[in-house]
Amino acid sequence: MSEKPRPARPVVEGRDESGPVPVEYRFSHARNGTRHLVVVFANFSAPQEYGFSNGVLDQVRANILWIRDLFDGGNAYYLCKDMDFGVERSVAALIARFVHALGLTADQVTMFGGSKGGTAALQFALRHGYGNALAVVPQFRIGTALHERRPAAAALMMGQATPEKVAALDAIMPELVAATPHRHTNVYLVTSPQDEHYTRQVAPYVELFRDYPNFNLVFNDSPLITGHDTVTARTLPSVMGLLNLLVAGIAPRIGHARTGGEQPDRDTSAIDELLAGTERFPRPRVDHPAPGATVPGHAVVVAGYAPGAARVSIWLSGKYMGSAQTDADGRWERRFSRPWEAGEYALKLFGVTDDGEQSPRTRYTLTVTEAAPPLPAPVVTDPADQSYVPGPAVRLTGQAPGADRVELAIGEHVLGAVPVENGLWTWQPAWEWRGGGHTVEVRAGDADGRVSPPGQVSFVVAGALARNAKLQQRYGG
Structure with missing residues (x-):
């Protein structure tokens, strides 16, 4: 699938080092406070190893967490390096941190991906009990898929590919589907008979979902599908429609469905703290005025800390208010010469590098009191x-x-x-x-x-x- 390198919706980039293996991610806040998280896993053709990052998710109203499948310069199916499954544990821990910081429950989370990303979506949803798994053309025999088609990934994940290691990776998904206690996960498996993986990688394992209350096989028999890499492109419109239903709280099945539940004014301090601690280019910090403090309208000064930035750009209601240069330590200060009227002002600030790269935005409420009478001219x-x-x-x-x-x-x-x-x-x-x-x-x-x-x-x-x-x-x- 042809993809551009970055999603159009505003994103924060970060690197989480809390687990045994560092994990890089992108995150985008939900529109209007929608109470859902979509975790996106990448296929082999994803640019920069971020899946579905070409803007196709712009209209999805959920929080979105893209997780990069790049470990020591290669792809690891979000699972292992040299048969050490620290990668899987680190990815699982990152997802759990975001779910906790957003104040969500497991049923408000959808795992989504295509090809190896589809395998990862099933793996993390069924192993950790998340609400939905939307898997487009996944593979169930991971070791065989690697050994036959992906030698670079096979070398990273297995070291030397032996029959025993191939068999061990082949067994992961069938054993998980058969033995997981999380059978109430809503599983949506999208595949096609024109996919060269279908006969060996999908069809033999469909029966393993027999006792899942809401297992759905989306079977696309379009004559326009010419192979594995075209299934995603041809099914994308229906997949996006299904994804939006899951975000809205509708898992298609007979029964009662509940939608809505947005909380636009919900406290975001926990997720803000998580992002601030892991984002690659940190957003600027405002240290003055202190939280809750006021400033007189004749002496408005805003100051703080912006590591990595050459300057801080300051905006108010879409209007550029000026910028402040940072010093060698990342400190910045902006003094406004004209008096401000009393009131509350919602400022938006972001750091800018010498190359023009912009940091995530900082929103800061500035409370201004009435200005004192001006001094007489000397x-x-x-x-x-x-x-x-x-x-x-x-x-x-x-x-x-x-x-x-x-x-x-x-x-x-x-x-x-x-x-x-x-x-x-x-x-x-x-x-x-x-x-x-x-x-x-x-x-x-x-x-x-x-x-x-x-x-x-x-x-x-x-x-x-x-x-x-x-x-x-x-x-x-």
Whole structure:
């Protein structure tokens, strides 16, 4: 099946190292809080070893967990490496962590996959008692399928492929189907007589499901199916319809079915904590203001930590509010110069690398209180406005009631800053002024972050030629 490399719906990527083998995954939240999880397993042709990642699941309203079948650079049927089944235990543990973090029960989980992914869907559903297994063209004799068609995967899973190891892998699925206590799992097995695996890999094992209350064999006899790799493509529309029914809580059978149960306002802190601890490119963290704290509208500052990001992009209701550069330690801060009105603001933030890669989104509620009255503009008392000063040293003095400091600038160039004492300030630079006209802006600030409108003074400094002319007039020459 032809697939593009990434799903279109927003996803979080992560790596779970809590089990004996690291497991990589992608996760996408459900729409409108739908209470269901679909776990997706990959076939051999899946790009980057993530199955059904070409956007076909975009309209599925469940939480979706794609699990990558890539271990030591190869495929392992989500089972083993060199006959060590730590892979299976690690994958099972990851699924259980997501089910727990989402607050779901086993019957609210569907295992889904095609080919070896279909085998994995049956394996994990029947071994661990999840509600539904939707398996498209699975194989039941895993060892034989590997030995005959997949030498690279066979080498990874078995090491040296011996008859004993092939037989051991061949026995896994038939023994599980026959002996599992989880016969109430709703099993949907999609296959076709045109699939070259059907005669040896599926048909002999259908009878093992005889006493399953809801076993369903979806048998596609389309003449357009030309082999194993085309079954999935030809059955995909009906498979997606069936998957959406399972997500809605309808497992097709005679009896009562219950749908709905969405909880859009459900607390997601547990799943957020799990994602934050395992995602590959972590979402930015907001440390200031602290949770529950408020900020005055005249001094809105947001700051935090964004490891791996070059900058943090900040948005409000779809409007870009600005960005903040990170330092070498991943710390960032954004100060907003314009006052904000009092109220609650739902910010969305994400990290961006130098290459343009974006992190998952962080949602942060910012509570702003009413802004304090602005400081009055400072007054420059000396030199007088529009005056002539001899230079080259020019001292500026003035008044700034209620302020802690003043900052002086010419245009965008900051000249310096001085403290205010008892409402008065004085500033004199160590350098000499050039001759000619100058306009200096002075802004006042206080400890609460308030900044005044600018005060302004313009003056003319006598240049060197003017001073020489005065000397000539005084002493002759």
